[in-house]
Amino acid sequence: MRAIAVGAFRADPELVQLPKPEPQAGEVRVRVEYAALNPSDWQTPEGAPGDGPVPQVFPMVLGVDFAGRVDMIGSGRNRFRVGDQVFGRVPRPNPTGGGSYCEYVSVPQDSAVTAVPPGLPLRAAAALPSAGMAAAQLLETAALRGHETLLLIGAAGGVGSYLTQLASARGIRVIAVVRGDERRRMAELGAAATVDTTAGPLDAALRESCRDGVDAMIDLVSDGPDAFAERAAPVRRGGVAVTTRGVAAGAVLPAGVTGIDFRLEPSPVLLDVLAAGAADGVLRVPVDAELPLENAPQALDRNRTGGARGKTVIVL
Ligand SMILES: NC(=O)c1ccc[n+]([C@@H]2O[C@H](COP(=O)([O-])OP(=O)(O)OC[C@H]3O[C@@H](n4cnc5c(N)ncnc54)[C@H](OP(=O)(O)O)[C@@H]3O)[C@@H](O)[C@H]2O)c1
Numbered sequence: 013m014r015a016i017a018v019g020a021f022r023a024d025p026e027l028v029q030l031p032k033p034e035p036q037a038g039e040v041r042v043r044v045e046y047a048a049l050n051p052s053d054w055q056t057p058e059g060a061p062g063d064g065p066v067p068q069v070f071p072m073v074l075g076v077d078f079a080g081r082v083d084m085i086g087s088g089r090n091r092f093r094v095g096d097q098v099f100g101r102v103p104r105p106n107p108t109g110g111g112s113y114c115e116y117v118s119v120p121q122d123s124a125v126t127a128v129p130p131g132l133p134l135r136a137a138a139a140l141p142s143a144g145m146a147a148a149q150l151l152e153t154a155a156l157r158g159h160e161t162l163l164l165i166g167a168a169g170g171v172g173s174y175l176t177q178l179a180s181a182r183g184i185r186v187i188a189v190v191r192g193d194e195r196r197r198m199a200e201l202g203a204a205a206t207v208d209t210t211a212g213p214l215d216a217a218l219r220e221s222c223r224d225g226v227d228a229m230i231d232l233v234s235d236g237p238d239a240f241a242e243r244a245a246p247v248r249r250g251g252v253a254v255t256t257r258g259v260a261a262g263a264v265l266p267a268g269v270t271g272i273d274f275r276l277e278p279s280p281v282l283l284d285v286l287a288a289g290a291a292d293g294v295l296r297v298p299v300d301a302e303l304p305l306e307n308a309p310q311a312l313d314r315n316r317t318g319g320a321r322g323k324t325v326i327v328l
Contacts (some may be wrong), residue, residue, distance in 0.1 A: 014328075015114030016308045017071040021059045025074055025309040033110055033118040035086035040121045042098055046138035047112040047305075048077040049324040050170065054312045056104060073111035074308070075326070076102045079128060079138035083116070090121045099137035099287070100125030101145070101278050113308050115328055124278035132291040139297050139323035143170030144286040146256065146276050151178050153274055154228040154252055158183035161222060165189045165243050166232030167198060167206075169320035171256065173298040175230065176201040181294070187222060189214060197321070201296065218246050229253045237263035244269055298322025 015030045035041040053074045079099035082092045092098060101124045102112050110117055119125050124145070128137045150171070156162055162179050166172050167188035179186050180202025188194070188203035191210050198206040207217040218226075225248035234240040234257060241263040244253035249268030253260070260271035289295035300322035303311055308326050315324070 013115035014305060015071075015073045015111075016075070016305060017073045017109075017111070017113075018057045019071050021057060021068070023057070025057070025312060027306050028071065030071065030073070030114065032116045033108060035084050035118045037086050037088045038090070038120055038122070039086040039118045040082050040090060040092045040098070040125065041084040041086075041116055041118045042078060042080045042125075043083040044078045044080040044112060044115055044117055044328045046079045046135050046328065047075045047326040048139045048141070048143075049075070049308070049311055049315060049326060050077060050142045051315060052076065052104070052142070053111075053113070054316050068105050069107065069109035072109045073114045074312070075112035075114075076104055077138055077141040078102065078112035078117055079134040080328075086118070086121075092121055092125075092127075097128040097134060097137075098125055099128050099134070099141065100280070100283060101141040103278070113305060113326060122280075124280050124283060126280040126283045126287070129284075129287050129291045132287055135299065135302070135325055136290055136297040137287060139170075139299050139325055140286050140290060141278070141283060142276065143323065144174050144295075145278055145282050146171045146274070147174035147178055148282055148286065149276060150175055150230055150254060150256070150274055151182070153254055153272055154230060156182070156184050156228055159185075160227040161185045161187065163187045163189065163218075163222075163226040163229040163243075163246060164203075164232075165229065165234070167203065168192070168194050168322075169232065170298075170323045171232055173201055173322045174295070176203050177295055180204070187218070187226065191318070194321075201298075214243070215245065222246065224248065225251070227251045231255045231257070233257070234259055237261070240271075241265055244271070299325050301325070302327060
């Protein structure tokens with residue numbers, strides 16, 4: 013099968029031919045039709061911090077998010093049947109080196125994989141798992157219930173586009189922090205205010221729109237504790253500052269502000285909830301770009317330099 017893989021940490025991703033994975037007992041094999049790009053797809057092969065001590069296996073097929081059709085079932089009990097349309101997230105680290113940037117993926121039937129509901133195109137389903145689940149769990153982590161203010165740094169990308177919608181649907185006032193003129197797009201997703209940091213400093217903009225500070229800050233961007241602490245400055249005493257980049261430990265935060273290192277806990281139940289919302293049209297799936305498998309290495313390079321506006325989908 014065709015796959016985009018790396019042969020070692022920090023090696024360049026390339027198009028390779030690999031054997032189809034055989035589904036093991038309790039696994040389901042999926043003929044992948046779409047994969048979606050996440051920053052972890054280039055961070056993991058760099059040996060990103062937070063991957064933990066579990067060794068990776070090479071060649072490592074990149075990617076985690078997928079949607080397609082079940083084409084083979086492993087032995088034992090299984091909740092899927094051949095032909096089912098499914099979507100999900102490949103567990104990482106994966107003991108076989110498998111990922112989703114390839115034609116076939118085998119995953120445990122009880123992992124974060126679930127049926128695609130009627131009305132949801134496979135292409136949209138592929139764009140949901142990592143960013144959608146992270147957005148939903150980030151909202152729970154920040155424990156915002158409504159009528160509160162959330163400062164969201166890096167709001168224009170995959171996680172930010174879902175989180176803006178989920179938070180505003182709960183009545184939370186989202187202040188979306190972006191680079192560039194994204195006001196209209198972020199307002200359509202539900203942001204109450206959008207701050208473009210290329211047009212002026214964040215603190216000056218917040219002094220105008222948010223004098224009493226914010227209840228929570230979710231930072232999808234800062235790659236060090238100092239930058240994270242600086243972005244947490246507007247959080248009021250008793251509030252929280254959450255990072256997806258593993259930089260809360262060591263950050264000197266304002267007095268009375270709790271710092272949290274977020275870690276995604278993939279779950280098939282959460283996938284069902286997100287897919288139902290997307291199928292009903294309540295949750296918009298912001299697919300920004302679609303490209304063939306062989307162009308995935310260039311798309312990863314682009315994502316590394318920023319500029320994401322929603323999700324990039326890879327067609328198999
Ligand atoms: N810990 C976990 O379990 C977990 C789970 C999910 C995601 N993550 C991490 O969370 C991060 C975000 O994920 P994602 O899927 O949303 O990535 P993404 O789709 O690539 O979006 C990132 C966004 O951040 C923006 N950005 C970058 N620097 C910025 C700045 N200084 N100010 C404002 N916006 C800025 C980018 O646009 P511009 O470059 O145009 O500004 C882009 O829109 C990634 O590092 C990912 O690995 C971690």
